[in-house]
Amino acid sequence: MFQKTLTLVLVGVLFMGIATLTYGTFYDKGFAASVTGMMGLGDDEHGEDGDDD
Amino acid sequence: MTKLRLPKAFELLLVWHGLLVGSYTIAYLTAEGAPVLHQFAGYSVLGLLAVRLTAALIAGVRPPWALPLPKASMWKNFGRKLAAGHFSALLGRTPFAPLSGLVILGTLVLVTLSGLAADWWEWEDLHEGLAESSLAVVLIHIAIVSFAPLLKRLNASRADAAATALPRNA
Numbered sequence: 270m271f272q273k274t275l276t277l278v279l280v281g282v283l284f285m286g287i288a289t290l291t292y293g294t295f296y297d298k299g300f301a302a303s304v305t306g307m308m309g310l311g312d313d314e315h316g317e318d319g320d321d322d
Numbered sequence: 323m324t325k326l327r328l329p330k331a332f333e334l335l336l337v338w339h340g341l342l343v344g345s346y347t348i349a350y351l352t353a354e355g356a357p358v359l360h361q362f363a364g365y366s367v368l369g370l371l372a373v374r375l376t377a378a379l380i381a382g383v384r385p386p387w388a389l390p391l392p393k394a395s396m397w398k399n400f401g402r403k404l405a406a407g408h409f410s411a412l413l414g415r416t417p418f419a420p421l422s423g424l425v426i427l428g429t430l431v432l433v434t435l436s437g438l439a440a441d442w443w444e445w446e447d448l449h450e451g452l453a454e455s456s457l458a459v460v461l462i463h464i465a466i467v468s469f470a471p472l473l474k475r476l477n478a479s480r481a482d483a484a485a486t487a488l489p490r491n492a
Contacts, residue, residue, distance in 0.1 A: 271467075271468075271471040273336065274336055274339065277336045277337060277339065277340035278339065278340045278343045278344075279340075280340055281337070281339070281340025281341045281342070281343050281344035281345075282340075282343060282344040282347050282348075283344070284340075284341065284344055285341060285344030285345050285347070285348050285363065285366065286344065286348060288362075288366075289348045289352070289359050289362055289363055292358075292359070292362050293356070293358065293359045293362075296358070297356070297358040297359060298358075302356075303356070303359060305355075305356075306352050306355055306356025306359050307348060307351055307352055307356065307359060308351065309351045309352070309353075309354060309355065310355065311352070311354065311355025311356040
């Protein structure tokens, strides 16, 4: 049962990753930006507030 | 030829669990630099929680969709076994597993609702704080549910090693 749960968790992560990537490709900044965003490397929005210090 | 069959309720729950983990992981990873993707994943978590709570409401006390409430009898049995020195109780289903599941459900409801509120009001700090603490809750849940299977596997491999070593020594 543990292995089945773990397998479905990995399938779920893969499925949601593909779904989010598809959404980001067509409705946000494109494929490359979506990939970097999902890797946690996207442009930080908080930095746009002029947070220079 | 293999016959197709409808998935059982428990299998559907596992699929729901997998999708929730996927949505939560993507939401966590996109929190810093991809707001649109973060919203997409966050709304997915919210939708999945709505499905889970609605199913629990319909199911009532019937497993597996009932809320994971640890029963008093489960705590009593577990406590009695531990008090008697039967630490093998830790290898079975402990009441900590459903309890941690319940805590995760409650925490994620708070995280997603605060995220929803942050779309309209200045609630980002509250949402961030709750989301960061939710990771700790998730890691504790993973540790609790993995502990028993890993310990069982370790015991089994030790028993196998002892069984294969025995004929050589004899």
